[in-house]
Amino acid sequence: MLLCDIGNTSYHFLSQSESFKKDVKSFDASEVKHKVYYISVNKDVDISLKNLANWVDISTHLDKAKYYETMGVDRMMALEAIEGGIILDAGSAITVDVKRDGVFEGGFIYPGLKTMSESYKNISSALAYEFNFDIDLRGLPKNSQDAITYGYLKTLYCEVMSHKMEIILTGGDANLFAKIFKEARVDEHLVFKGMKRVISDL
Template sequence: MILADVGNRHVHVYEEGRVLHLELEDALDAFGERIVHYICVNPAARERIVAESYWRDISERIDLPGAYEGMGVDRRALCLSRGDGIYVDAGSALTVDRVEGGKYGGGMILPGLHGYRRIWAEISPVLDLEPDWSVPPEAPPKGTREQLSYGIIAPIHHEIDRLRGSLPLYVTGGDGRIVASWFEDAEYDEAMVFEGMMNALRSN
């Protein structure tokens, strides 16, 4: 089975245990004539997929108990991948979701990690700096670059810790390895959304 997660910027395709990160045009060229089960958060991309491919939209089958109306289907799929836990998707946005007792328990949405740099650049050219993602979240550092980095890392780390309690922490997304590195016991896997899609298909 080939699966696809169509996001706002890229199409992530899962085939034979590997994940490909493609532009929509490239994904349709490579897989448009094959049967692909997909979810999508991009209406414009969905229109092209419907018109130009044999792909099958399974969004309505991604049923997460307790999810709110309007919750992204990719987040629902992620929360179905492993059971109870805190789920972080670090992509163009950074989402944090809690699942406990088999039900969705709320979460938060933040800018993606690199979105913060764009914000700094708009404030001042002096703040247009590449973050240092290795800055520890425990104590405020000295130095502009380090303090900008701490200003991202520490609040995210604190809120995730506050939300999780004793729950396991699961991380995915393009910047997921960075976020996972801030925690000793985080589990990173770029295929978790697809595991949730498969679990939903099996249960249906």
């Protein structure tokens, strides 16, 4: 079974247990001859795939009424993979979603690392630091790098921890956030697990 999660910059494939990515701008989906079950948040790619019979959009089989109208299908699919917990997807944006006893309770969107880092640089070149994921959030910082890091991470950390649920980290920066959320588990295939669950019900 070939699965594909299509974002704004890449096609993310899973074949058996092996995952790989292709660039949205250069990849020609028509070269794939196998059946591909996919989800997509990229409207331009959606248009090109409609003419390819072997590409099957499984989002049409998802009960979207459980979520909200403008919610990204990748977030929905990640939630389909769990019965309960809080999912932090650390990608170009950070999304945080809560599911309890099989019911989606809601979530929020937070700026991703790159966006937030650039916003500090736009304020002043003196704030052009990388975030320090080895920071101790229990005490107030006494240097600029940690002050920026604390301001960015502490609010997110406190909100996520306040739900007192299992935390699942996914997305490209998941391993960085694992340094902050030390009790969390990282699951890079969470969206794919949700896709498999939906496909099993077809």
